[in-house]
Amino acid sequence: MNNFVFQNTTKLIFGKGQIAKLASELPEGKKILVTFGGGSVKANGVYDQVKAALAGFDHIEFWGIEPNPKVETLRKAVEICKSESVEFILAVGGGSTLDGSKLIAAAAKIQEDAWELVRNPKLYGGTLPFASVMTLPATGSEMNRGAVISNIATGEKYAFYNTYPVFSILDPETTFSLPPFQVACGLADTFVHIMEQYLTDTGISPLMDRWAEGVLSTVVEVAPKVRENQHDYDAMATYMLSATMGLNGFVAMGVPQDWATHMIGHEITALAGITHGQTLVVVLPAVMNVMRAEKGRKIAQYGERVWGIKEGTLDERIDKTIVATEEFFRSLGLAVRLSELNLGEEIVEEIVNRFKERGTLLGENSNIDYKLVEEILRQRL
């Protein structure tokens, strides 16, 4: 086991009717910026619940944080924070609204432009405290420090880190009306988040392995129930909590992490606008295949414990496990090949060039260079 430091201070408030607790959780007497996405919270009743709880709080609404939140939009909210002396930010919506709000909260504390802050963490000068009502389980943003921010002008997409949300309220009933494609991508995102923190080598932390396998098995078990009936409270609650646990540091204690699939997937989103979870399921099977020399033992362990694959040589078990993983992604109704997304040679070349220019090395051993990225992407044409 590697040495590690773990601390996650977010207060997680989970369950039916919990949005009403905003009234007791929000700081009294502070000016609050409430951030929203495109408006689905008005259709599903979340907006009304939030407004009822906010009665008596001095607050401003900011609308329009889009999927893959764009710095161009967020800058407008930063200006409001500065001009209106905002003291607290409440994000209401999915991971994009919350991610965008994490950047708004930090950019409000500095003179420099928000994108400069994304590109240069040394500019970080503290943050406005922020919290969330999270309605789209996927990113885990409700209980972690991370955000992913896009820049339209440059076609770039990068991670940004702030502190933890003060609190996050998750009511599984808010997910009942989500578009099925978003739910499928959320299940996929959750699954791949765990894989990025798990699929390295065996024997590093038997305890974290069991936990990661537990979340993976749970997602596999609950996915058909969720897809069959989005009004099944227990199924949606299990999906929602799995998404939070997938990326809040709990399964990452003392183990190495990969994240190659995410880094490559981000480029597909940045260049072709494909939804994040969808990009991940296209990429992951080839990362498993191309990196089988170093990941093989862990792939076999995962195959046995999550999929019950026990027969055959190591290579045969790895092959079967990759197939099982790909079939699971397909069972979610997602595309698993670039061609199914009408993407081809062009985007592969563009992405490979980007990694070549940057000289980035991906993976838990920092050995996935642009040539391996090309091999990975060509296997998914």
Place this chain on the structure above:
Amino acid sequence: MNNFVFQNTTKLIFGKGQIAKLASELPEGKKILVTFGGGSVKANGVYDQVKAALAGFDHIEFWGIEPNPKVETLRKAVEICKSESVEFILAVGGGSTLDGSKLIAAAAKIQEDAWELVRNPKLYGGTLPFASVMTLPATGSEMNRGAVISNIATGEKYAFYNTYPVFSILDPETTFSLPPFQVACGLADTFVHIMEQYLTDTGISPLMDRWAEGVLSTVVEVAPKVRENQHDYDAMATYMLSATMGLNGFVAMGVPQDWATHMIGHEITALAGITHGQTLVVVLPAVMNVMRAEKGRKIAQYGERVWGIKEGTLDERIDKTIVATEEFFRSLGLAVRLSELNLGEEIVEEIVNRFKERGTLLGENSNIDYKLVEEILRQRL
């Protein structure tokens, strides 16, 4: 899944050589009370590491917090806190030292006696901040709010709740020299902590079930390695982290909890001075047996997923699972019957009388009365 609120703010600093980080984690310019147990930290080098890190910090040592920390001892430390204007407490040792320090930290903030505070949580008036260097993995005290405090005068033992430790440092190397009996009791304590939060009914949270089963399976797998070689760093690290995860709220999200085994076990400790973990393994098999009507489905799920027991009727599988659990406890070198501890009818009668007088109802459904306590204990004679 039940509604829940989860927040655990402790900073967990885990691994080799981490005790040196005390120097950067302790608050500068504050007067610190450093609490210790009986002196084993002087033999294993922990004391020297702590003192090296404390150079430059204004601190007072307090020695002698015993196993099952007694309020009679803790009162002396409370007096020192008050007379010396102590501002921060650092506990160095096992769960007893830390538990005792949690009470010291809170009792230092009020006028009333420390035992009154244990018996009446309404007297709680805040706490001195406290942290730990935890050297005996068992209680999970390093990452939870709980403490268990004894009173010699009354022969009582009760739980007390403070806030979370600011930070806890865990170096698995500090466990290399623990007495094997303490390690066995620590493994047993960890195992039963999980069981108390898991062995209720099925289907409440599939995710928490998987996590609980993951820790149980890990403890079962690592126990023989730990018992074979206490200098196996990875095995001791896995045991140590399992103990922390066993009782930090992570596996308790949205599920009911039992704690009957602990409540009965505490009485055995209070009356006969038997080590906590040892009492738990005596009691648990009978709780499983006596409560099989309501716990049966979960016992069978546990039997299948942790012990691979799949054959037979439900009752047969329950029987086999109880035997497997008892055999595991015996494999730790622990006694599993009261008679093996030279205890008999007398202590059973005394404990039953106590529960009868108090009218306490135990278990996740608050339906274990003194008659069922008697049935449970008689099965373990």
